[in-house]
Amino acid sequence: MKKNKLISLILIMILSLSLFIACSKGKNTSAIIGDIDFEVVGSDVLTDSKLEEWYNENHKEEGISSIDFKEYKYILVGAGEMPTGGYSVEITSVVGKEDTIIVDAKINAPKDDEMVTEALTYPNALIRVSKDSRKAALGDLLKETVE
Numbered sequence: 001m002k003k004n005k006l007i008s009l010i011l012i013m014i015l016s017l018s019l020f021i022a023c024s025k026g027k028n029t030s031a032i033i034g035d036i037d038f039e040v041v042g043s044d045v046l047t048d049s050k051l052e053e054w055y056n057e058n059h060k061e062e063g064i065s066s067i068d069f070k071e072y073k074y075i076l077v078g079a080g081e082m083p084t085g086g087y088s089v090e091i092t093s094v095v096g097k098e099d100t101i102i103v104d105a106k107i108n109a110p111k112d113d114e115m116v117t118e119a120l121t122y123p124n125a126l127i128r129v130s131k132d133s134r135k136a137a138l139g140d141l142l143k144e145t146v147e
Contacts, residue, residue, distance in 0.1 A: 031096060031098075031132060031133075031134060032096045032132075033096050033097065033098065034095060034096060035093065035094070035095055035096075036094045036095065036096045036101065036129050036130075037094075037129070037130075038075075038091065038094045038127045038128065038129045039127060039128050039129075040091065040125065040126070040127050041074075041126050041127065041128055042126065043055055043059070043126060045128075046074075048069065050067075050069065051067065051069055051074065054067045054074075055076065055126070058076055058078065059076060059078055059122055059124050060078065060080070060081065060122040061078050061080065062078055062079060062080030062081075062141075063077075063078060063080075063138055063141075064076065064077050064078075064103060064136055064137065064138040065078075065136075066101075066135070066136035068131050068132075070131070071130065071131050072128040072129065072130065072131055073101075073128065073129050073130070073131050073132050073136065074126065074127070074128050075094075075101070075103055075126070075127050075128070075129065075136045076124055076125070076126050077089055077091065077103060077105045077124060077125045077127075077138065077141070078122065078123070078124040079107045079122070079123045079124065079141075080122070081120055081121075081122060082120065082121045082122070082123060083120065084110065084116040084117060084118055084119070084121065085110070085116040085117030085118075085119065085121050086109070086110025086111075086114050086116035086117070087107060087108065087109055087110060087121060087123040088107070088108045088123050088125075089105055089106075089107055089108075089123050089124050089125040090105060090106050090107075090108055090125065091103060091104070091105050091125050091127055092104045092105055092106055092140075092142075093139075094127070094129065095139075096132075096134070097134075099134055099135070100134055100135055100136070100137045101129070101132060101134050101135070101136045101137070102137055102138075102139040103127075103136060103137070103138055103139060104138075104139040104140045104141075104142075105125060105138070105140070105141050105142075106140075106141070106142040106143070106144060107123065107141065107142070107143045107144060108144050109143070109144050
């Protein structure tokens with residue numbers, strides 16, 4: 001009788017373990033769905049040559065680019081070429097979906113009476129989030145008009 005109970009217990013444990021493995025296989029169980037905490041960083045944190053090269057290749061482009069490096073995913077949102085200084089990019093939200101990280105941002109324009117540099121500029125915002133296998137995608141990129 002004790003032998004049958006032991007065999008039954010072992011079978012239940014094996015079935016439970018098999019069910020757990022089957023349910024979790026292929027899913028990123030650590031992926032955050034919903035708002036994701038992010039940190040705005042400057043290009044000065046890109047001390048590795050791989051990160052510097054990625055930034056230099058992408059910071060002048062309008063749109064989004066990302067790279068996984070060590071424990072972080074770095075996400076760069078660029079406004080493209082602007083005619084003067086005074087423009088900035090502000091990240092308004094970072095939201096995790098099932099297979100994508102959606103980044104919303106807005107481009108802030110200089111005020112009419114603001115003194116600005118008379119040169120072409122390439123405003124961008126660089127953030128980092130915890131490393132994640134999902135791709136980063138640009139959601140809304142709102143352009144503020146000059147008042």
